[in-house]
Amino acid sequence: MYIRRAGKMVRVRLGGPIQPTYLEVAARIERAIESGELRGGDQLPSEYQLAAAFDTSRDTVRRGLLQLADGPLRGEQGRGWVVQEK
Template sequence: MPPSPKWVELAERIRRQIESGELSPGDKLPSTSQLCDIYGVSSIVVRNAMLTLKAEGLVVGVPGVGVYVAEK
């Protein structure tokens, strides 16, 4: 089986942090550039991971402010 795309792996990593309680509702996620540095990925990878998590209702984006863990 081929490896998962990097954005799928990043989305899964953040999803696990939310589900485990490491990231709580209302917590602000690091910026795109910070996530790129932390995980060694491109901004496209971060963008696709965030789009996936937003579609799942796990995070919400506030334009010009940041991305936050959604309230349950």
């Protein structure tokens, strides 16, 4: 379920902590990298495709991706987001 808090959409799971959606996006992508589901050199789907998959806006997805930009992801002009090699 989503609620609006301080002008931002936040995903709420009953019985769990409330976390902004962009942090949930970042956490799920980071878990996929840590589990090996995404590997170094893999290109992520477009921001629009990720937004559809996460049922949120492209801006929210982009904000989540930017959380990982100094670590496991890098943005490449004309290519999109790529998982960093370890």
